Amino acid sequence: MADRLTFTKGHGTENDFVLVPDLDGALGLSAARAAALADRRAGIGGDGVIRVVPTDAADEPDVRAQAPRARWFMDYRNADGSLSEMCGNGTRVFAAFLRREGLETADAFAIATRAGVKQVRVDVDGFAVGLGPWRLGDPATADRDGFDALVHLDDGDPFSALSVDLGNPHTVVALPEQVELEALDLTAAPVVRPDPPHGTNVELVRPMGPGHVAMRVHERGVGETRSCGTGACAAAIATSFWAGSLDTGATWLVDVPGGRLTVRLLPDRGVELAGPAVLVADGAVDLSVLPA
Numbered sequence: 001m002a003d004r005l006t007f008t009k010g011h012g013t014e015n016d017f018v019l020v021p022d023l024d025g026a027l028g029l030s031a032a033r034a035a036a037l038a039d040r041r042a043g044i045g046g047d048g049v050i051r052v053v054p055t056d057a058a059d060e061p062d063v064r065a066q067a068p069r070a071r072w073f074m075d076y077r078n079a080d081g082s083l084s085e086m087c088g089n090g091t092r093v094f095a096a097f098l099r100r101e102g103l104e105t106a107d108a109f110a111i112a113t114r115a116g117v118k119q120v121r122v123d124v125d126g127f128a129v130g131l132g133p134w135r136l137g138d139p140a141t142a143d144r145d146g147f148d149a150l151v152h153l154d155d156g157d158p159f160s161a162l163s164v165d166l167g168n169p170h171t172v173v174a175l176p177e178q179v180e181l182e183a184l185d186l187t188a189a190p191v192v193r194p195d196p197p198h199g200t201n202v203e204l205v206r207p208m209g210p211g212h213v214a215m216r217v218h219e220r221g222v223g224e225t226r227s228c229g230t231g232a233c234a235a236a237i238a239t240s241f242w243a244g245s246l247d248t249g250a251t252w253l254v255d256v257p258g259g260r261l262t263v264r265l266l267p268d269r270g271v272e273l274a275g276p277a278v279l280v281a282d283g284a285v286d287l288s289v290l291p292a
């Protein structure tokens with residue numbers, strides 16, 4: 001029998017992931033293998049691939065340093081194989097996997113990520129995860145003008161935008177009233193100026209009412225996805241900033257094509273994301289069809 005790689009497929013508001021358990025850290029996960037697993041025709045299919053690995057077996061010293069506080073590391077790669085620092089929806093699906101497998105048994109625990117240790121707790125609808133601290137990309141420009149970037153979607157006028165860092169980079173567009181969110185063409189990557197040095201995820205946001213926005217997202221390393229957890233936090237933070245009230249304690253509902261997320265703004269630039277996590281299937285891939 002050929003050697004096989006076991007996996008679990010999961011999603012959070014239809015942001016979908018292939019989870020690869022590497023419980024002794026012996027397996028590793030190359031960019032080419034992650035991209036092959038994420039391929040929706042020749043692989044399993046997903047917006048990202050998450051290796052589940054003991055924190056003390058991580059390659060990066062900054063991650064290994066988190067081992068005393070968090071036992072498991074969410075090693076995240078986008079569908080194109082690129083590394084990302086953070087994935088908000090991924091943290092919930094990762095947490096659901098750890099609990100189902102008995103790797104974490106408490107209702108609250110910490111996980112290691114490239115953006116630092118994150119606290120997870122079981123919540124009514126799934127899990128809630130602290131994703132802070134956040135920061136604005138260029139606070140001086142943002143404070144002066146409300147915006148620090150421009151986003152070009154096609155040949156039309158660019159949209160004003162605000163960069164928000166949640167460990168990974170985001171650029172949030174405030175859509176003018178006459179522009180329909182559903183009508184936007186996100187098949188091509190938006191062009192952002194000034195050019196973000198490490199690329200960016202782009203969120204297009206429409207206010208729906210007090211504490212409520214709708215959002216579509218073009219993810220770095222993927223394309224348009226049906227949800228983005230860190231993007232939902234960035235959307236809530238940017239919308240609060242534009243409204244002049246970064247109220248801690250405020251709760252935001254963020255509607256995405258794949259469902260609804262809840263974002264809570266917390267003191268000291270904290271932010272908590274809550275939403276569902278679904279483990280859909282388990283299987284095994286013949287290693288001979290995957291790149292090393």
Ligand SMILES: N[C@@H](CCC[C@H](N)C(=O)O)C(=O)O
Pocket residue numbers: 015048078083084085086087088089090168169201219220221222227228229230231
């Ligand atoms: N979908 C994720 C974000 C995944 C990483 C992102 N594409 C990046 O490169 O930063 C989320 O739920 O936050």
